[in-house]
Amino acid sequence: MEDRPITPLxxxxxxxxxxxxxxxxxxxxxxQGPSAACLATVGENGAPAARMVLVKAIDASGLVFYTNTESRKGKELKGNPNAALVIHWPVLGRQVRVEGAAVPVSDEEADRYFASRPRGSQISAWASAQSSVLAGGLEELSRQFEETAEQFSGRPVDRPSHWTGYRIAVARIEFWRHRDDRLHERLRYVRAGEGWRHERLAP
Ligand SMILES: Cc1cc2nc3c(=O)[nH]c(=O)nc-3n(C[C@H](O)[C@H](O)[C@H](O)COP(=O)(O)O)c2cc1C
Structure with missing residues (x-):
């Protein structure tokens, strides 16, 4: 971690x-996994909920993560696409905050990524009804996994329609750098027309 970098970002x-x-x-x-990020969504009651996801792509249109559309986060994003992501890189002493609307990726993009996943992860995308209550405990989950593996035996696992990616279209992004004495550096960019306006924030 850099100690109070002299040169501003x-x-x-x-x-x-x-x-x-x-x-x-x-x-x-x-x-530790550099792609981990905390994703916040907004529920029907206006209250936030947060959980970790993996950011699998970053391009000019935004940041992409993959999940089950019928999970809690999937349902919340359907009701309200506004989302926030926080990434923390502790070794580097850096944090990035992103805010924007989540837009489902195209079927082609989701298919491509799904095909690159390990087979066990592909099977669990079918076998686990993410965020639902597991009345039968872990045994139920293992049974569902074995049954699904059996169904796909000897053939490729196709992507379930309830499993896809979301791209957070960046409306705001803030870069944070550790500096000594809590004099951290914060630089926020906000979309303005075709470009960005920026402002430095007090730590
Ligand atoms: C480091 C880390 C990365 C994770 N990445 C994902 C992910 O990319 N997609 C996902 O659906 N869940 C991921 N999870 C699990 C989620 O945090 C969460 O438990 C799950 O998605 C259900 O959340 P929900 O009930 O709010 O929808 C990850 C968990 C950890 C600890």
Missing amino acids: PVVEDPIELLQSWRADAEREET
Whole structure:
């Protein structure tokens, strides 16, 4: 971790490119999964709920994660697409906050990613009704997994229609860097027309 870097973060034209370069740094430097992020969604009652997800792609249109559309997060995003993601890279002393609407990825994009997953993960996407109550405990889950594995025996596992990706279209993004004495650096970008306006925030 850099100790109170003297040089301020330079203002960039495209903060998504900066995020991609921070992610590349994290892939080199972080000891634990650099793709982990905390995703917050909003429930019908206006209350937030948060959980970890893996950010599998970052491109000009946003940040992509994959999940079950019938899970709690899936239902909440259907009712209210506004979402927030927080990424923490502790070795680098960096945090990124992203806010924006979640848009389902295309079927082609979801199929492509699903096909790249290990077979066990593909089977569990069918076998686990994510976020539902498991009345029969872990035995029920194992049974569902074995039955699903049997159904797909000898053939590829296709993507369930209830399993896809969401892309958070970045409306705001804030870069945070650790500095000593809690004099951390914060640089926020907010979409403005075709470009971005930026502002430095007190830590
Ligand atoms: C590091 C980490 C990464 C995770 N990544 C995902 C993910 O990419 N997609 C997913 O559906 N759940 C992921 N999970 C599980 C979720 O945190 C959560 O338990 C699950 O999605 C159900 O959330 P929900 O009931 O709010 O929908 C991850 C958990 C951890 C600890």
